[in-house]
Amino acid sequence: MNWDKSEKLFGRAQELIPGGVNSPVRAFGAVGRHPFFVERAQGPWLYDADGNQYLDYVCSWGPGILGHAHPRVIEAVQKACANGLTFGAPTAKEVELAELIHTCVPDVEMVRLVSSGTEAVMSAVRAARGFTGREKIIKFAGNYHGHADGLLVKAGSGLMTQSVPDSAGVPAGYAASTLTAVYNDEASVRTLLEEHHGQVAAIVVEPVAANMGVVVPKKGFLEFLRRITKEQGTILIFDEVITGFRLALGGASQYTGVQADLHTFGKIVGGGMPLAAYGGRRDIMSCVAPLGQVYQAGTLSGNPVAVTAGIETLKILIEDTGIYERIDRRAQTLAAAFQNAGLTVNRAGSLLSAFFTPGFGEKAGRVENYEDACACDTKAFAAYFNSMLNRGIYVAPSQFEAMFVSDAHTDALIKMTCEVIAEECS
Ligand SMILES: *Cc1c(COP(=O)(O)O)cnc(C)c1O
Numbered sequence: 439m440n441w442d443k444s445e446k447l448f449g450r451a452q453e454l455i456p457g458g459v460n461s462p463v464r465a466f467g468a469v470g471r472h473p474f475f476v477e478r479a480q481g482p483w484l485y486d487a488d489g490n491q492y493l494d495y496v497c498s499w500g501p502g503i504l505g506h507a508h509p510r511v512i513e514a515v516q517k518a519c520a521n522g523l524t525f526g527a528p529t530a531k532e533v534e535l536a537e538l539i540h541t542c543v544p545d546v547e548m549v550r551l552v553s554s555g556t557e558a559v560m561s562a563v564r565a566a567r568g569f570t571g572r573e574k575i576i577k578f579a580g581n582y583h584g585h586a587d588g589l590l591v592k593a594g595s596g597l598m599t600q601s602v603p604d605s606a607g608v609p610a611g612y613a614a615s616t617l618t619a620v621y622n623d624e625a626s627v628r629t630l631l632e633e634h635h636g637q638v639a640a641i642v643v644e645p646v647a648a649n650m651g652v653v654v655p656k657k658g659f660l661e662f663l664r665r666i667t668k669e670q671g672t673i674l675i676f677d678e679v680i681t682g683f684r685l686a687l688g689g690a691s692q693y694t695g696v697q698a699d700l701h702t703f704g705k706i707v708g709g710g711m712p713l714a715a716y717g718g719r720r721d722i723m724s725c726v727a728p729l730g731q732v733y734q735a736g737t738l739s740g741n742p743v744a745v746t747a748g749i750e751t752l753k754i755l756i757e758d759t760g761i762y763e764r765i766d767r768r769a770q771t772l773a774a775a776f777q778n779a780g781l782t783v784n785r786a787g788s789l790l791s792a793f794f795t796p797g798f799g800e801k802a803g804r805v806e807n808y809e810d811a812c813a814c815d816t817k818a819f820a821a822y823f824n825s826m827l828n829r830g831i832y833v834a835p836s837q838f839e840a841m842f843v844s845d846a847h848t849d850a851l852i853k854m855t856c857e858v859i860a861e862e863c864s
Pocket of ligand 1: 553554555556557559582583584585644649677678679680704705714
């Protein structure tokens with residue numbers, strides 16, 4: 439493959455855009471190469487500026503559950519565009535999307551539309567703080583909740599004692615109110631809640647973690663979080679920016695049977711446009727302005743074009759009742775191919791990660807939390823990424839991301855991918 443045009447574009451991009459990209463992972467730094475520049479996409483395929491074609495298992499990091507440029511979504515968006523791009527005033531479609539979200543996830547009794555997952559989680563945390571009158575929150579190491587100041591904390595090894603921001607520019611004071619627990623570790627949560635008794639507004643969690651690679655909650659872990667937050671008057675927030683409409687129509691609560699007080703959505707809910715949402719219990723959401731005292735607003739919130747893409751995507755997911763069974767089964771086939779090649783695989787529905795755990799190929803490891811994920815062989819991952827890319831298969835350019843299966847990944851394409859996995863990973 440030839441990447442001359444992408445190389446030239448990357449050179450120009452680096453002059454004006456930090457690192458040449460508008461979101462860091464796109465720079466391909468973790469896999470020791472430069473990015474390709476996408477020109478267009480159709481179904482499961484991406485085409486770059488040099489005319490290379492890739493089978494895409496990134497799917498824009500989650501939104502592309504139907505594959506790229508689904509004809510129904512594109513047509514609806516084109517029609518919406520012709521009627522004007524933004525009004526800053528209410529539209530019928532916002533009501534329709536809110537109703538669709540409520541239908542899919544019934545414990546979302548009220549919902550507010552925003553423009554990014556970052557904004558959704560930031561706002562949900564603010565609502566939880568406003569409702570409880572408490573300041574602290576608990577998050578889990580390796581869970582990503584967007585780049586709001588108070589959420590860019592993983593705390594590292596001194597997790598019970600110190601909260602250190604991950605990013606320069608985050609005031610230590612912000613980080614101090616974010617406590618970090620260990621995913622899948624009940625004791626770490628219990629200790630924090632005891633030490634900060636009566637002060638924790640919310641526990642925010644990815645119900646299936648997908649930002650340290652996919653890490654599935656152990657049996658009973660989410661049930662434990664539900665029970666202990668109820669006991670403590672703490673709000674349980676499921677960050678479903680990835681899992682929402684992905685694991686099932688009803689997201690993580692349908693998939694796991696555990697209800698949260700608040701949910702955040704992004705990615706799929708916008709059907710490929712910048713749209714996200716947060717919502718849940720009516721009493722908590724009633725604190726949000728103009729109904730209540732928690733301020734949150736947005737010039738482009740509920741944007742008519744974005745809302746249209748979201749509505750059409752959710753309608754297709756609702757109407758096509760076989761879709762979750764299909765994408766789950768295909769992900770299962772991929773998982774088996776990675777396992778046969780000696781890798782450790784975590785999977786939930788159509789989300790999966792193949793981990794190069796220490797000693798992969800000899801002994802299968804386990805990845806149950808951030809520390810396990812960090813122990814993986816990222817050099818081996820980079821070699822795998824590059825060999826897949828050279829075969830025209832695009833997986834996420836980091837060990838710590840999920841592989842996304844869409845409905846456009848046909849059985850034949852999955853079979854072809856499994857053959858390449860067997861050749862390149864063994
Ligand atoms: C992607 C993601 C976010 C942030 O969403 P953006 O739209 O990128 O701001 C938040 N939480 C989770 C779980 C995510 O995967």
